[in-house]
Amino acid sequence: MAETAAPLTHRRVLKIALPIVLSNATVPILGAVDTGVVGQLGAAAPIGAVGIGAVIISGVYWIFGFLRMGTTGLAAQALGRGDRAEVSALLSRALMIAFAAGAALIALQWPIFAAAFTLAPASAEVETLARDYLAIRVWSAPAAIAIYGLTGWLIAQERTGAVLVLQLWMNGVNIALDLWFVLGLGWGVPGVAVATFLAEWSGLALGLWLCRDAFATPAWRDRARIFDAARLRHMAAVNTDILIRSVLLQSIVISFLFWGAGFGDVPLAANQVLLQFLNITAFALDGFAFAAEAWWGRRWARGRRFGSGGRRSCRRSMAAW
Secondary structure, eight states, X not given: OOOOOOXXXXXXXXXXXXXXXXXXXXHHXXXXXXXXXXXXXXXXXXXXXXHHHHHHHHHHHHGGGHHHHHHHHHHHHHHHHTOHHHXXXXXXXXXXXXXXXXXXXXXXXXXXXXHHHHHSOOOHHHHHHHHHHHHHHGGGHHHHHHHHHHHHHHHHTTOHHHHHHHHHHHHHHHHHHHIIIIIISOOOHHHHHHHHHHHHHHHHHHHHHHTGGGGGSGGGGOHHHHTOHHHHHHHHHXXXXXXXXXXXXHHHHHHHHHXXXXXXXXXXXXXXXXXXXXXXXXXXXXXXXXXXHHHHHHHHHTTOOSHHHHHHHHHHHHHXX
C-alpha cells in the first residue's frame, strides 16, 4: 500500500531541511579546522598540502555522490509505493556499489594521484606532504563513499535528524583527533589524514546503526531482488546523469586549487582558506534541495504529474531558501 500523502507545509520543509543545513554547514567547518590546525605549524606548505590533498580525495569521492542523490530519489519513490522490501534492497545495492568503488580507488590510487599532481604543479614540498596525506586518506574510501548511500537513504525517509547526528559525530571525532594528533603528538599533515580516516570508518559504523531498521527485514539480503537486472538498469539510468553532473561540477571546483598551485605555496594556501567560506554557504543551502528531493520522490511514486503540487513544493523550498 502506498503511503498517504502528508500536506507539504513550510513547517514540514523546515523540519526536513534545517537538520541538513546544520549538518552540511559542519562539513566545510571541518575543513576550516583542518586548515587552522596545520596553520599552527607556521608554514604555508602544510596548509597547501592539506588543501590540495583534501580537494583531490574529496573530488574523487564526490564522483560517487550519485549514491546520495540517486538513493534519495529511488528510496523515496519506493516509500511512496509502500514497497518496504525495495527500500531495504536499495540500501544494500548502494552499499555494494560503495564498497566496490572504494576497493577500486584503493587499487588504482597510484595512477589517480599521479594524474592529479600532473594537473596540479605544486612545489616539491607540498606534493610530498600531499602524497603522504592521500596515502592514508584513500584507505577510508569504502567508508566515505558508503556514507553517501546511507545519508541518501535516511533523507528519503525524512530522517534528517539522524543525518545531523551522523555528521556531528564524524566531525566531532575528526576535530578532536586533529587537535590531538597534530598539536598534541606533533604528527603534522599525516595526523590530519589519520584523524579523518578514523572519523570516516567510525561514521560508517554509526550510519549502519542508524539505518538498522533496513536490516530488520529479509529483503536487505535477498540476492534475487538486489541483483535483479531490471532494477539495476533503472538505478544505473537514474545515476548516470547525476554522475556526469558531479564530474563536471567537481572539475570546476578542483580547478581553483589546481591552477592556484602553479602560483606558489602562499596563493595555494590562500585559495584553500577562501574556498572554506564558499563551501560553508553552498553546503548549508543544499538542505532545502534535499527536502525537495525527498518530497518529490514520494509524490512521483504516487503517479502525480508536476501540476500545482509540484509547483507548491518548489515555491516553498525556494521561499525557505
